[in-house]
Amino acid sequence: MNEQIAVRKNQLRKQLQETIGQLDNSRRERFSREICRHLIEFTSQLGESGLHLFMYWPYRQEVNLIPYMEWAWSRNHIVLLPRTEPQTLEMMLHAVSSENQLVPGPWGLREPSPNLAEWTSLDRLNLILFPGLGFDHAGRRLGYGKGFYDRWWDKYVSYCKERGKKPNAISVAAAFRCQIVDEVPSEKHDTRVSHLWTELGQLF
Numbered sequence: 001m002n003e004q005i006a007v008r009k010n011q012l013r014k015q016l017q018e019t020i021g022q023l024d025n026s027r028r029e030r031f032s033r034e035i036c037r038h039l040i041e042f043t044s045q046l047g048e049s050g051l052h053l054f055m056y057w058p059y060r061q062e063v064n065l066i067p068y069m070e071w072a073w074s075r076n077h078i079v080l081l082p083r084t085e086p087q088t089l090e091m092m093l094h095a096v097s098s099e100n101q102l103v104p105g106p107w108g109l110r111e112p113s114p115n116l117a118e119w120t121s122l123d124r125l126n127l128i129l130f131p132g133l134g135f136d137h138a139g140r141r142l143g144y145g146k147g148f149y150d151r152w153w154d155k156y157v158s159y160c161k162e163r164g165k166k167p168n169a170i171s172v173a174a175a176f177r178c179q180i181v182d183e184v185p186s187e188k189h190d191t192r193v194s195h196l197w198t199e200l201g202q203l204f
């Protein structure tokens, strides 16, 4: 990877972690509820039930998506959560229907139990929610720097192509307003999101 971009990404990661850290818990919770409300409104327009939604269990200071996940479960949507393989830096998806199916994972993540069957029908995904430390107005994202989502995205695109299908899930993100920056340094492999919500509403 381009060394200069890697350095700029690391600087921005540090800066954003500090900025997000300054949000107090009560605002974080209030903003998260607002963001979940926007996500629910958007997802409701995609279908009444049975949608395949690739979400993530909140980590550290991320938006708390649990209200959105509980809403999805209540509407009989299928919630898919990632499980990381630290050796290969790959992610597997598992359908999860309750918090009880999560176990402690690497880096302090909470992940689907490896005992659950892997969910592989990637061409059925309707929506992919990308986590990130920061985003810009063009939909570029900055993650934790292990390339999990970029690598998984390649797998997703190949899976669909091999079956003669278009990878047509909608790529979205949810973030606090303070996570939006002018420009996220980006490389060719970096995937972008097409919709983003903050506590103030839809940014694009």
Ligand SMILES: Nc1nc2c(c(=O)[nH]1)N(C=O)[C@@H](CNc1ccc(C(=O)N[C@@H](CCC(=O)O)C(=O)O)cc1)CN2
Pocket: 056, 057, 058, 059, 062, 082, 084, 091, 107, 108, 109, 131, 132, 143, 144, 145, 146, 147, 148, 149
């Ligand atoms: N909620 C959520 N789940 C997710 C991601 C995410 O960004 N958010 N990921 C997106 O890719 C994957 C996990 N990626 C990660 C990559 C690096 C680190 C990491 O280095 N964390 C700490 C070190 C923590 C420790 O060891 O104590 C760090 O920031 O220094 C964490 C997660 C899959 N699941």
Ligand SMILES: Nc1ncnc2c1ncn2[C@@H]1O[C@H](COP(=O)(O)OP(=O)(O)OP(=O)(O)O)[C@@H](O)[C@H]1O
Pocket: 001, 009, 141, 142, 143, 144, 145, 146, 147, 148, 149, 150, 151, 152, 154, 189, 190
């Ligand atoms: N599609 C890919 N195939 C192989 N390696 C990749 C791919 N995408 C990214 N990488 C590698 O992963 C590393 C981290 O990439 P990057 O800084 O873009 O991560 P990130 O998007 O911030 O992290 P994450 O996706 O885990 O949240 C880089 O060394 C990059 O070369």
